[in-house]
Amino acid sequence: MxxxxxxxxxxxxxxxxxxxxxxxxDRLRSLIVRLRESPQWKTYLHLKPVQASRxxxxxxxxREHLALIEKTCAAGGGLVDDGDTHVVRESFQASLIAAGAxx
Numbered sequence: 001m002x003x004x005x006x007x008x009x010x011x012x013x014x015x016x017x018x019x020x021x022x023x024x025x026d027r028l029r030s031l032i033v034r035l036r037e038s039p040q041w042k043t044y045l046h047l048k049p050v051q052a053s054r055x056x057x058x059x060x061x062x063r064e065h066l067a068l069i070e071k072t073c074a075a076g077g078g079l080v081d082d083g084d085t086h087v088v089r090e091s092f093q094a095s096l097i098a099a100g101a102x103x
Contacts, residue, residue, distance in 0.1 A: 014090035049101035
């Protein structure tokens with residue numbers, strides 16, 4: 001049987017969004033708590049993700065989009081122009097790590 005990998009980094013918990021937004025740390029915390037309570041927790045392959053490079057990101061996003069997200073995060077965060085992406089200063093780092101987890 002193949003082993004299940006769990007890829008997690010505490011940086012994911014620093015991507016804070018307004019109350020009620022589906023991308024919130026409480027969802028991830030709740031999931032981790034439930035998984036730790038399960039007998040399968042010890043059978044998972046626990047991996048720490050490697051941060052994606054800018055070239056990795058540019059393979060699927062435009063330079064303008066990358067610059068917009070980085071600039072908005074560096075300014076302290078806010079709502080990005082697409083209307084649904086909320087970011088804080090730590091979101092840029094969290095997104096690079098999340099992309100690296102997928103890669």
